[in-house]
C-alpha cells in the first residue's frame with residue numbers, strides 16, 4: 001500500500017510513547033490512517049536492539065542514538081556533558097538499559113496538584129499495570145499487570161554480584177531493609193534493597209520495547225509502507241522540521257531527510273497532512289525544537305533564532321530535568337558473573353553466550369548487568385552527614401514527602417565507566433540524584449535545520465544540594481562494595497584522587513589481573529567506616545564535577561501546566577493557543593520522577609492513547625485492548 005495523501009493522524013517521532021499511541025489506536029480502530037515520521041531507522045529484529053546485553057553498542061558506537069552536547073558549565077569546571085537520546089523506531093525503549101523501576105506514587109499526585117486532573121497516581125497506576133506483563137512471581141499482584149504487551153522479568157540469570165550486594169547491604173546497613181523478594185517497584189518502596197527487574201521477555205530472552213510489542217506486532221504491518229497492508233505507515237530517517245497550520249489549526253508537518261541519508265530526495269522539505277490530529281512525540285529534545293521552529297515559544301528565543309512568533313509560550317524548552325549519575329568501578333573476583341566480556345563487543349567471546357540465548361533465551365546475553373538496587377532516603381544521621389548545603393532542600397522538599405528518595409543506587413555486574421584495566425572482571429555501583437534541584441533548558445540552534453545541534457544547558461550541579469547527595473552516595477557505595485565477597489580492589493582511575501597519605505586513599509589494583517589475593521579481598525562487615533577529611537571531601541567533589549553525567553532521563557521541556565504558569569500543554573496534551581496539536585512524550589512531564597523513566601513513558605503513552613481515542617470518538621473499543629497479548633506479541 002503506497003503512502004496516503006492525507007492521514008488521520010501524523011506522529012512526529014516514532015519513539016517509546018509514539019509506538020504505544022499508534023499501536024493502541026490501530027488496534028482500537030483499524031480504519032485509522034496513521035503516519036509516523038521518525039528521525040532514526042527501523043529496529044525490527046536487529047540483534048543490537050533485541051539482544052539485551054548489547055545495549056552499550058548504541059551508546060559506544062553511536063548506533064540509534066542522538067548525542068546532545070551541552071554548553072560548558074562552570075559548576076562542572078568548564079566541562080560539557082553529552083546526553084544521548086534514542087533515535088530509532090522504539091526510541092529510548094529500543095536502546096535503553098532495560099532497568100524496570102517505577103516512581104513513588106506521590107510523584108504523579110504532584111502532577112495532578114498542578115491542575116492536571118486525571119494525571120494522579122489513582123488514574124495512572126492502572127495504566128502502568130495495563131502496559132505490562134509482570135513475569136516475576138509475586139505475592140502482591142495488585143501492584144502489577146499480567147496481560148500487557150511489555151514483559152518484565154529478571155532476565156536470563158541471577159548474578160552472584162547482585163546476590164552479594166543484597167546480602168552485604170542486609171548485614172551492613174542496619175538503617176534499611178534488604179530482601180531478595182522485595183518489590184522495589186511497587187510505587188511505594190523506599191529504603192529497601194531488593195532485586196531490580198528488567199524489560200526483558202523471560203520466554204525469549206529478548207528486549208521488551210514498545211516498537212516490537214505495540215507496532216511491529218500489528219497484524220499485516222510491514223516496515224516498508226509500500227508493501228504494507230496496514231493503515232499504520234512509518235517513514236524513517238526523516239526529521240520533522242515544523243508544524244503546518246491553517247489559521248490556528250495544525251494540518252500537517254514539514255519534514256526532511258538528512259542529505260547523507262537519502263541522496264535521491266536530498267534535504268528538500270516534504271509535507272505530510274493530517275486531517276484530524278498532529279501529535280509531536282519527538283522526546284524531550286525533539287518536541288520543543290519542533291514547536292520553536294513552528295514559531296511557538298518565547299519571544300526572545302524565537303527572535304534570536306530569526307523566527308516570527310506565532311504563539312507566545314515561554315515555557316517551551318525550559319524545565320529540562322534529568323538525574324545526575326556517577327558510576328564507580330571495582331575489581332571483582334575471577335569467579336564473578338560479570339558482563340565485561342560481552343560489553344567488550346568481541347564476537348568470539350560473545351559466541352557461547354549467543355548460543356545459549358538463541359537456544360534457550362537465557363544466560364548473560366539476556367541480561368543488563370543490573371540485578372539489585374535501592375532508592376535511598378536519608379536517616380537523621382545521614383542528613384547531618386549531608387551537611388548544610390542539603391539542609392534547606394531537605395526541609396523544603398523531602399521532610400513532608402515520606403515516599404520520596406534522595407537517590408537511587410544499583411550494582412552492575414560489569415563496569416561500563418571504561419576505567420578498568422582491559423581483561424579484568426569488574427563490578428560497578430551506580431547512583432543518581434532522584435530529584436536534582438538544578439533545572440535546565442534546551443532550545444534550537446537553527447531556525448530551519450532539524451539536524452543542527454541544540455543550545456542545551458542542563459545545569460548539572462548548579463545547586464550545591466545535588467553535589468552533597470552524590471558525595472554522600474560515593475561514600476556509602478564504597479562501604480558496601482568493599483564488604484562484598486567478590487571485592488578485589490578499587491579501580492583508582494574511576495575514583496577521586498585522594499592524597500597518598502589520606503586515610504581514604506583507594507585500595508590499589510592497577511596492573512593486577514584477576515586480583516584474587518587475600519590482601520585485596522573484602523573487609524569484614526563490622527570494619528570501621530572510612531573517615532574522610534575536608535581535603536578528601538574536596539577530592540570527591542572534584543571527581544564528581546569531572547565525571548558526573550546523564551542518567552539518560554531527559555524530560556519536562558513541554559511541561560503540562562497552565563499557560564500562565566509557563567505550561568506548554570494542557571491536561572489533554574493540547575498545545576496551548578492552537579488547535580489539533582498535541583505533545584505526547586516525556587517532554588510533557590511537569591515535575592521529575594524518582595525512577596528510571598521508561599515506566600513513566602509507558603504511562604504517558606497509555607494515557608495519551610486514551611485521550612486521543614476520546615477526542616476521536618473511538619472510546620467504545622477500549623475494553624478489548626487489555627485482554628490481548630497474554631503470551632504472544634501479535635495484537636490482532
Ligand SMILES: Cc1cc2nc3c(=O)[nH]c(=O)nc-3n(C[C@H](O)[C@H](O)[C@H](O)COP(=O)(O)OP(=O)(O)OC[C@H]3O[C@@H](n4cnc5c(N)ncnc54)[C@H](O)[C@@H]3O)c2cc1C
Nearest residue numbers: 013015016017039091092096097098099240286586596598
Ligand atoms: C541510553 C539510554 C538508557 C536508558 N536506560 C533506561 C533504563 O534502563 N530504564 C528506564 O526506565 N529508562 C531508561 N532510559 C530512559 C527511557 O528510555 C526514556 O525516558 C524514554 O524512552 C523516553 O521516551 P519518549 O517517548 O519521551 O522519547 P523517545 O523514546 O526518545 O522518542 C523520541 C523519538 O523521536 C525521534 N525524533 C526526535 N526528533 C525528531 C524529529 N524532529 N522528527 C522525527 N523524529 C524525531 C527520536 O529519534 C526518537 O525516536 C534510557 C534512555 C537512554 C537514551
